[in-house]
Each structure stands twice: as structure tokens, then as C-alpha cells.
Amino acid sequence: MRVVTPAETTPRVRELFEAEPGVAHLVVLPGAAVKPEGDLLLADVARECADSLLSALRRLGVPRDGSITVEPLDTVLSDAAVRAEEAAPGEGSDAVVxxxxxxxxxxxxxxxxxxxxxxxxxxxxxxxxxxxxxxxxxxxxxxxxxxxxxxxxxxxxxxxxxxxxxxxxxxxxxxxxxxxxxxxxxxxxxxxxxxxxxxxxxxxxxxxxxxxxxxxxxxxxxxxxxxxxxxxxxxxxxxxxxxxxxxxxxxxxxxxxxxxxxxxxxxxxxxxxxxxxxxxxxxxxxxxxxxxxxxxxxxxxxxxxxxxxx
Missing domain, CATH: 1.20.1080 (Glycerol uptake facilitator protein)
Incomplete structure (x- = not known):
């Protein structure tokens, strides 16, 4: 998941990602976004957590002031990703995004x-x-x-x-x-x-x-x-x-x-x-x-x- 958000919203967006058990490899790049200006956050998100996370980001107004991009990942080799997948409630194949x-x-x-x-x-x-x-x-x-x-x-x-x-x-x-x-x-x-x-x-x-x-x-x-x-x-x-x-x-x-x-x-x-x-x-x-x-x-x-x- 890639999120572009104004700097003043970044702390709350970061809190959302950090609080979500199905998130791994969170990266925050301050000032990386140019058009519109803002910060860039990157994270690997378990599919079963994606929908609730997107809803929370919408409530923060991220789509209005920035953007949210979701891309499927076919292969991720990471113990952290495995732990995030196991911590996420439910099964990814059953989740509706x-x-x-x-x-x-x-x-x-x-x-x-x-x-x-x-x-x-x-x-x-x-x-x-x-x-x-x-x-x-x-x-x-x-x-x-x-x-x-x-x-x-x-x-x-x-x-x-x-x-x-x-x-x-x-x-x-x-x-x-x-x-x-x-x-x-x-x-x-x-x-x-x-x-x-x-x-x-x-x-x-x-x-x-x-x-x-x-x-x-x-x-x-x-x-x-x-x-x-x-x-x-x-x-x-x-x-x-x-x-x-x-x-x-x-x-x-x-x-x-x-x-x-x-x-x-x-x-x-x-x-x-x-x-x-x-x-x-x-x-x-x-x-x-x-x-x-x-x-x-x-x-x-x-x-x-x-x-x-x-």
C-alpha cells in the first residue's frame, strides 16, 4: 500500500499502520511527494486487514488531500511478512477489499x-x-x-x-x-x-x-x-x-x-x-x-x- 499525505496528517496515518497487526515493512519518506506535496508511506499489508485500513484512511481524508494506491504482491520473502499474515484476523483468500x-x-x-x-x-x-x-x-x-x-x-x-x-x-x-x-x-x-x-x-x-x-x-x-x-x-x-x-x-x-x-x-x-x-x-x-x-x-x-x- 502506498500513501501520499500532507505532513500534518502523517503522524496519524503512521499510527494507523503501526497499530494494524497485519502490516509489515512500514517505510516513511518525509517530503518525498512533490505533486501534491507531502510525505510518502509504503507498507506491505495482509489482505484481510486492507479493507479496514482503507476505511480508516478515508476517515482521515487521505484521498482528498493525497492518494492511496493498492497493488497486489505475488511473492514476499520475509519473516516479518509471515508474522504479519499470521497476526491478521481471518484468511486473506476470504477477505473482501x-x-x-x-x-x-x-x-x-x-x-x-x-x-x-x-x-x-x-x-x-x-x-x-x-x-x-x-x-x-x-x-x-x-x-x-x-x-x-x-x-x-x-x-x-x-x-x-x-x-x-x-x-x-x-x-x-x-x-x-x-x-x-x-x-x-x-x-x-x-x-x-x-x-x-x-x-x-x-x-x-x-x-x-x-x-x-x-x-x-x-x-x-x-x-x-x-x-x-x-x-x-x-x-x-x-x-x-x-x-x-x-x-x-x-x-x-x-x-x-x-x-x-x-x-x-x-x-x-x-x-x-x-x-x-x-x-x-x-x-x-x-x-x-x-x-x-x-x-x-x-x-x-x-x-x-x-x-x-x-
Whole structure:
């Protein structure tokens, strides 16, 4: 953790670091900061202590008058660091660093050209996978889809009461999916015109029929995926997100709804659209509940951190 702070605030910031059991290798460099002017403090902080420490630094007004930078450390060879890690309460892999989460969600939830490109390509791949009855292509499209970022942003916004996050995530979903589905519908018309697709092609899709088969397990799987996704984001185990993407049928449902609608198969189109809505709602509900529990745990921990003097 790197902190730039005015000289008059440095003693209180230093007290915070020294009082935190999960801090090692504290370095104070008076007058090292030039823009803005102030002192520079460097410290290695156990992940399970980071969130409460950041909250205390915010109460001191450090972000207003200086800055706080947090960077993950992959390898630290130090007995002092080991002792700090052992002294810190809880497990680092279970700790939620809310500032890190909001920063990451903020980047992943924006409605950008790259987001739309990934979503559109994913829908096209899913459409081709459905047409060819290829579960491999459908799974590939699931992994490629970027929709979990906006869904997580909505959940974070609801829990932290940040309307900007909710609006940003909703915009990415409400604008992104219809655009991707429109392009997929256009591609379907092209496939029809070139003889690559006909309505009869959709008669035998045994391998990918799960796309439009909506049932109780559709919602249950979406809830489990939402829980797993948020846990992966908050515990810094992003590799687990791949499994989350494969679990939910958002992109394939959106893609197949477009294909079925163009081919005049209204029942399958309607069921696919319903599958999409069920999955989106299940993920948001589960992620919101998981974050509420984490938020309550955080508040309990912050109450145990002594407020800085003065």
C-alpha cells in the first residue's frame, strides 16, 4: 500500500499502520511527494486487514488531500511478512477489499466498443453452435461473453447504494444484448440466403436443447453461478469465473432467441428469451445477497478497529 499525505496528517496515518497487526515493512519518506506535496508511506499489508485500513484512511481524508494506491504482491520473502499474515484476523483468500472490488467492477461494466464486440461475437458463436448442434461452440461463446461484469455492477450498486453502478450495468445489458441479438438476426438472414440454414435445421438440436428448456434448475443454476461469481471476484480467485460463465445460459439464450425468431419458431424464441431473463435475474439476486452478507461482516470488523486519535 502506498500513501501520499500532507505532513500534518502523517503522524496519524503512521499510527494507523503501526497499530494494524497485519502490516509489515512500514517505510516513511518525509517530503518525498512533490505533486501534491507531502510525505510518502509504503507498507506491505495482509489482505484481510486492507479493507479496514482503507476505511480508516478515508476517515482521515487521505484521498482528498493525497492518494492511496493498492497493488497486489505475488511473492514476499520475509519473516516479518509471515508474522504479519499470521497476526491478521481471518484468511486473506476470504477477505473482501471493497475499494478493489468497486474499481474492478467499474472497469468491467462499462458499455464500450470492446464490450459490445465481445458480446456480439459471443452471440454469433452461440448461434452457429446452436445451428450446428455443437455444444463445444456454445460453451466457447459462454466463456467469451462479458455480461457478468454489468451484472456484478448492478449487485454492487444495490448493496452500496451507488446508483451510478446500477445505471452503468443496466445500460450495458439493456443496450448490449439487443444490439448483439440484432446482429445475430442479420447473420441468420444471411445464412438463410446462402442456404446454410433453414427452419428444418432447428428440428434436431438434441445437444443444445438446454438453451431454451426453462425449468426450476434454470434459476437454481443461475443463483449458484451468481454466488460463485461474486466469491471469485471478492476473493481474488478470478480463474473460477470461467466456470461461472460456462454455468449460465445468457449468451446462448440471447443468440438462439434471435435465430428462432428469424426462422418463425416463436415458441423456441420465447422460451430462449425467458431463459435469458431467468438467468440474469438469478445472478443479480444471488450476487446481491452474497454481497449483503459480506457487507455485514465488514461492518463488524470495522467496529473492532480503533478510530485514530484526533
Amino acid at each position: 471493497w475499494d478493489e472490488l468497486t474499481g474492478r467492477i467499474g472497469e468491467d461494466s462499462r458499455f464500450t466498443a470492446s464490450y459490445q464486440a465481445f458480446l456480439t461475437i459471443a452471440c454469433l458463436l452461440a448461434a452457429i453452435g446452436a445451428i450446428t448442434d455443437s455444444p463445444v461452440l456454445v460453451v466457447g461463446a459462454m466463456v467469451l461473453g462479458p455480461e457478468f461484469g454489468p451484472l456484478a455492477a448492478i449487485a454492487v450498486g444495490l448493496v452500496l447504494r451507488r446508483g451510478a453502478f446500477v445505471r452503468r450495468g443496466a445500460l450495458a445489458l439493456v443496450a448490449g444484448f439487443p444490439l448483439a441479438m440484432a446482429v445475430t438476426a442479420g447473420a441468420t438472414l444471411l445464412f438463410d440466403a446462402t442456404g446454410l440454414l433453414s427452419s428444418g435445421t432447428l428440428d434436431h438440436l438434441d445437444e443444445v436443447a438446454f438453451i431454451y428448456q426453462v425449468g426450476p434448475f434454470s434459476f437454481i443454476v443461475a443463483v449458484l453461478a451468481g454466488l460463485a461469481g461474486i466469491l471469485a471476484l471478492t476473493s481474488a480467485k478470478s480463474a473460477s469465473l470461467v466456470g461461472v460463465f460456462i454455468s449460465v445460459t445468457t449468451v446462448p439464450a440471447a443468440a438462439f432467441a434471435s435465430v428462432a425468431l428469424v426462422e418463425g419458431r416463436l415458441r423456441e424464441a420465447g422460451l430462449s428469451a425467458l431463459q435469458l431473463v431467468v438467468n440474469l435475474l438469478g445472478i443479480v439476486i444471488a450476487a446481491t445477497l452474497a454481497l449483503l452478507v459480506a457487507r455485514r461482516t465488514r461492518r463488524r470488523r470495522i467496529r473492532g478497529v480503533a478510530r485514530p486519535a484526533g
